[in-house]
Amino acid sequence: MLAAPLAVLGVVAVAGAALGPAAGVPTGWVVLLAAVAVVLLGAAAALWWWAERNRRSWGWAESQDDLLVTSGVMFRRLVVVPYGRVQFVDVEAGPVERRLGITRVTLHTASTETAAQVPGVPADEARRLRDRLTDLGRAHDAGV
Numbered sequence: 001m002l003a004a005p006l007a008v009l010g011v012v013a014v015a016g017a018a019l020g021p022a023a024g025v026p027t028g029w030v031v032l033l034a035a036v037a038v039v040l041l042g043a044a045a046a047l048w049w050w051a052e053r054n055r056r057s058w059g060w061a062e063s064q065d066d067l068l069v070t071s072g073v074m075f076r077r078l079v080v081v082p083y084g085r086v087q088f089v090d091v092e093a094g095p096v097e098r099r100l101g102i103t104r105v106t107l108h109t110a111s112t113e114t115a116a117q118v119p120g121v122p123a124d125e126a127r128r129l130r131d132r133l134t135d136l137g138r139a140h141d142a143g144v
Contacts, residue, residue, distance in 0.1 A: 084140030
């Protein structure tokens with residue numbers, strides 16, 4: 001979310017640095033604008049890179065008895081939630097997520113350590129996952 005405004009400011013700074021000498025702007029200001037442009041464009045590129053890596057780091061897999069959720073770019077995390085421990089499943093979407101057609105699926109258990117969240121799930125897949133997890137929780141005779 002922050003990368004786009006940084007990129008726009010960086011482009012404005014590049015334009016100022018490029019057009020500054022023609023407009024009679026002192027050299028010191030042109031150098032400062034060029035430095036600001038480099039910093040802003042670099043920060044925007046780093047944020048875009050990090051956001052994509054973070055998005056790709058999330059995943060889930062269904063096994064016979066558990067749901068496995070992985071996340072983390074630098075520090076990988078694996079959460080194993082037994083179906084029998086699931087108390088309820090939330091499917092949530094904010095305005096931006098709804099516009100993009102994605103949701104966030106959250107599994108709640110009695111333990112705060114094993115609650116798992118899977119962001120960026122397509123809406124239809126999230127509903128299917130919620131129904132499947134609810135059925136599996138009932139089948140394992142606990143929770144839900």
